[in-house]
Amino acid sequence: MSRVRELSPYVELHREQWRELRSSTPLPLTADELVKLRGLGEQVDLAEVAEVYLPLSRLINLQVAARQRLYEATTTFLGEDCRSTKAPYVIGIAGSVAVGKSTTARILRTLLARWPDHPRVDLVTTDGFLYPRAELMRRGIMHRKGFPESYDRRALLRFVTEVKSGAERVSAPVYSHLAYDILPDREQVVQQPDILILEGLNVLQPGPRLTVSDLFDFSIYVDAHIDDIEHWYVERFLKLRHTAFADPASHFHHFAGLPDDEARAEARHLWRTINEPNLMENIKPTRPRATLVLRKDADHTINRVRLRKL
Numbered sequence: 001m002s003r004v005r006e007l008s009p010y011v012e013l014h015r016e017q018w019r020e021l022r023s024s025t026p027l028p029l030t031a032d033e034l035v036k037l038r039g040l041g042e043q044v045d046l047a048e049v050a051e052v053y054l055p056l057s058r059l060i061n062l063q064v065a066a067r068q069r070l071y072e073a074t075t076t077f078l079g080e081d082c083r084s085t086k087a088p089y090v091i092g093i094a095g096s097v098a099v100g101k102s103t104t105a106r107i108l109r110t111l112l113a114r115w116p117d118h119p120r121v122d123l124v125t126t127d128g129f130l131y132p133r134a135e136l137m138r139r140g141i142m143h144r145k146g147f148p149e150s151y152d153r154r155a156l157l158r159f160v161t162e163v164k165s166g167a168e169r170v171s172a173p174v175y176s177h178l179a180y181d182i183l184p185d186r187e188q189v190v191q192q193p194d195i196l197i198l199e200g201l202n203v204l205q206p207g208p209r210l211t212v213s214d215l216f217d218f219s220i221y222v223d224a225h226i227d228d229i230e231h232w233y234v235e236r237f238l239k240l241r242h243t244a245f246a247d248p249a250s251h252f253h254h255f256a257g258l259p260d261d262e263a264r265a266e267a268r269h270l271w272r273t274i275n276e277p278n279l280m281e282n283i284k285p286t287r288p289r290a291t292l293v294l295r296k297d298a299d300h301t302i303n304r305v306r307l308r309k310l
């Protein structure tokens with residue numbers, strides 16, 4: 001058994017072990033800044049930033065430099081001038097609906113951008129690559145939003161390929177939870193960042209052809225027990241009644257006035273029919289592919305980390 005463990009490509013660390021790997025990395029974030037990065041229902045505090053995210057930021061900083069040297073080896077081999085091209089370092093962040101990927105992505109973006117060697121960090125979420133509502137309806141997959149087939153995967157791959165190839169200006173479509181649709185007159189422009197973070201449910205999906213995950217230099221899977229994620233989803237849904245759903249323009253405005261028990265039943269229904277099957281069929285199977293798994297406990301704290309070292 002211990003021999004098998006020794007041969008594993010993964011190393012499992014408890015938070016107490018992982019936090020030592022911060023080394024002397026400074027904490028460049030205040031409590032006020034952290035509040036602005038935290039999503040609805042998320043609990044992350046400065047201790048977690050220091051103990052979990054700073055070691056991660058240090059690891060990625062070391063890897064960015066190493067990856068650039070590797071890239072230069074290939075350009076030298078090809079007889080190209082490596083100073084004229086620089087491939088952005090691409091990080092994928094995957095995990096279930098309501099697990100807290102966006103908070104992880106925003107914290108990491110902020111921390112990575114504070115290193116002088118890679119100040120330009122862009123964050124793009126894959127919801128912009130969902131098909132517009134009319135197209136989902138035409139395909140009869142409105143109830144499959146978030147499933148792999150609900151995304152324009154070709155456009156997403158083209159986008160990441162162009163960014164990674166050093167294109168001067170690449171634009172991504174923008175999704176709105178409020179409109180429950182792609183906003184046709186909006187775009188997110190990415191201009192030669194040092195690092196691109198791509199966050200989304202399905203970013204680690206393999207495929208028969210090249211997929212975005214083939215272009216990742218590092219990937220993170222945000223993980224938790226499925227019962228805890230369901231609980232967080234339902235609690236967030238209840239809170240959204242007083243925030244996003246309260247806006248008359250919200251697609252979910254009709255939920256705003258629901259009493260607790262009915263809202264809970266509605267949220268559970270959405271979870272059981274859409275988000276749980278997507279997690280079990282598509283998202284969770286991609287977990288072994290991640291470079292790093294951040295495992296959350298029921299109170300949202302990250303207490304275990306699994307790193308792929310091979």
Ligand SMILES: Nc1ncnc2c1ncn2[C@@H]1O[C@H](COP(=O)(O)OP(=O)(O)O)[C@@H](O)[C@H]1O
Pocket residue numbers: 039040095096097098099100101102103177178240244245252
């Ligand atoms: N119906 C909604 N209306 C408004 N905001 C929403 C809605 N559903 C999710 N969000 C917000 O969108 C973001 C992404 O949510 P989600 O895809 O569940 O990923 P995660 O919780 O892992 O970040 C979160 O900040 C969440 O609060």
Ligand SMILES: CC(C)(COP(=O)(O)O)[C@@H](O)C(=O)NCCC(=O)O
Pocket residue numbers: 097125126127128145146199200201202270271274275
């Ligand atoms: C927009 C999403 C598909 C997530 O998109 P992502 O950026 O992870 O690709 C998801 O947050 C969502 O709205 N799912 C629909 C089902 C639900 O609202 O529970």
